[in-house]
Amino acid sequence: MTPLSFTESTDKPAADKATAVTSAAGEPPKPRFAAIRMILAIAGKDLRTEIRTKETINAALAFAVVILLLFSYAFDPTSDQVREIAGGLLWLVFLFAGALVLNRSFSRELTNDCLDALIASPASGAQLWAGKALANYVLLLAIEAVCLPVFGIFYNLTWLGQLPLLVLVIALATWAMTIIGTTFSAMTVNLRLRELMLPTLLYPMLIPPVMGAVKLTTTIMAGDPIGDDTIWFRLLIGYDIIFTLLSAALVEILLVG
Amino acid sequence: MRQKAIYILSAIAAVLLTWNLYKVFMVEPDELNQGAMYRIIYIHVPFAMTCGTGFFVSVVASIAYLWKRDLRYDAIAASVTEVSWVFATGVLVTGSIWGRIAWGIWWAWDPRLTSMLVCWLLLVSYLMLRQAVDEPGQRARLSAVLAIFTFTDWVIVWKSIEWWRTQHPGPVLSIRSGGGMAPGMEAPIYWNALAMACLAAALVLLRWRQEGVKREIDALRRYAHAL
Numbered sequence: 001m002t003p004l005s006f007t008e009s010t011d012k013p014a015a016d017k018a019t020a021v022t023s024a025a026g027e028p029p030k031p032r033f034a035a036i037r038m039i040l041a042i043a044g045k046d047l048r049t050e051i052r053t054k055e056t057i058n059a060a061l062a063f064a065v066v067i068l069l070l071f072s073y074a075f076d077p078t079s080d081q082v083r084e085i086a087g088g089l090l091w092l093v094f095l096f097a098g099a100l101v102l103n104r105s106f107s108r109e110l111t112n113d114c115l116d117a118l119i120a121s122p123a124s125g126a127q128l129w130a131g132k133a134l135a136n137y138v139l140l141l142a143i144e145a146v147c148l149p150v151f152g153i154f155y156n157l158t159w160l161g162q163l164p165l166l167v168l169v170i171a172l173a174t175w176a177m178t179i180i181g182t183t184f185s186a187m188t189v190n191l192r193l194r195e196l197m198l199p200t201l202l203y204p205m206l207i208p209p210v211m212g213a214v215k216l217t218t219t220i221m222a223g224d225p226i227g228d229d230t231i232w233f234r235l236l237i238g239y240d241i242i243f244t245l246l247s248a249a250l251v252e253i254l255l256v257g
Numbered sequence: 258m259r260q261k262a263i264y265i266l267s268a269i270a271a272v273l274l275t276w277n278l279y280k281v282f283m284v285e286p287d288e289l290n291q292g293a294m295y296r297i298i299y300i301h302v303p304f305a306m307t308c309g310t311g312f313f314v315s316v317v318a319s320i321a322y323l324w325k326r327d328l329r330y331d332a333i334a335a336s337v338t339e340v341s342w343v344f345a346t347g348v349l350v351t352g353s354i355w356g357r358i359a360w361g362i363w364w365a366w367d368p369r370l371t372s373m374l375v376c377w378l379l380l381v382s383y384l385m386l387r388q389a390v391d392e393p394g395q396r397a398r399l400s401a402v403l404a405i406f407t408f409t410d411w412v413i414v415w416k417s418i419e420w421w422r423t424q425h426p427g428p429v430l431s432i433r434s435g436g437g438m439a440p441g442m443e444a445p446i447y448w449n450a451l452a453m454a455c456l457a458a459a460l461v462l463l464r465w466r467q468e469g470v471k472r473e474i475d476a477l478r479r480y481a482h483a484l
Binding site for chain 2: 187190191193197200201204205211235239242250253254
């Protein structure tokens with residue numbers, strides 16, 4: 001990683017606001033610090049674009065509600081059976097709605113060759129990836145935070161009692177979804193069939209963490225003790241660590257060559 | 258040279274497979290609980306071994322490509338993955354047939370089976386990704402990265418049998434668990450695995466040659482286009 005000068009990072013309009021506070025001291029920042037600022041600048045840029053246009057978050061939320069509605073035709077939403085399949089339903093909603101957000105992550109940069117500009121910027125591939133992943137993570141968590149109460153109301157489920165555990169599961173599994181989704185979004189961004197390729201690549205890859213998340217969410221929503229299911233926590237944590245490192249190491253090859 | 262290797266490997270595979278079939282059907286006794294049906298293990302497990310070896314070779318070739326940036330490594334990775342996919346299909350099919358008799362169901366949603374299916378799907382997506390990219394350098398790069406992801410997933414599959422033991426039996430081969438199958442019954446599995454490995458190597462060499470020809474045609478087409 002090359003050390004970045006103060007002027008280089010603030011020359012970029014997108015990085016301007018995010019770095020204004022930390023660079024006020026006026027001395028060149030240390031490389032490690034600069035890397036974090038770069039990541040935050042890219043994440044900030046993505047989130048700001050999304051908050052201003054709301055193009056994917058609105059679509060993802062509307063899509064999530066549509067899926068919740070469609071599920072009500074697949075089974076009786078008032079039966080006790082819902083408790084047993086609640087985890088699966090919830091994660092299918094998250095997965096389908098999440099793919100919409102992840103698909104746009106890199107492809108929105110294709111307009112006006114923004115992706116080339118980002119690659120040419122002082123940010124390394126890994127920093128670009130981390131920034132995008134961070135923004136996607138926040139967006140996915142926001143969508144999930146809206147879906148969860150709606151899901152509870154529609155299907156008569158109470159999950160407030162075990163909220164901290166549920167939040168932990170969602171945080172871990174959503175990170176798994178985010179890293180793989182962001183990396184594969186970078187992989188498919190230049191393909192003709194990217195809208196088709198991303199889900200084809202993404203869903204099989206995500207089956208292990210989704211299985212863990214479904215199992216844990218169902219146990220938590222049923223109000224049962226976790227007990228033997230801690231193994232799934234280990235799976236989620238292991239998966240997150242392995243693929244975060246792998247993605248950070250390989251994304252440069254995907255983006256730059 | 259390559260032509261000769263293909264013939265020799267195919268011949269070894271044919272001789273070994275014939276000899277093993279004779280051993281498995283005429284010499285080996287029926288198993289205590291499953292009767293004659295257990296013999297599918299002599300196909301199922303060597304398929305899985307070949308498929309696993311194929312995965313490993315493909316990821317090594319992919320890493321070699323990323324390191325050396327030589328398209329020949331990419332051709333090896335592509336050929337090996339394609340052949341592995343065929344063997345992965347074999348594992349799923351023979352496993353289903355076995356499961357139908359031993360468990361009474363064609364498919365159990367056990368983590369090991371699911372993971373095998375996941376890997377099979379990942380190989381499909383690898384092959385699909387290769388088709389979706391036109392530029393050879395970009396295709397090699399993207400698919401090499403995907404192969405590394407696929408292999409990491411495969412490692413999770415490998416470990417999963419020890420983590421979640423449900424419907425699929427635990428390790429029975431002595432090299433992994435220190436016992437389970439009688440030594441005499443185990444030997445044909447390894448001989449069959451060798452035969453399958455020879456067959457797979459012959460198929461890979463064939464596919465590799467095709468990849469080379471394809472690259473040549475591609476280059477000629479580009480040249481013609483430039484003219």
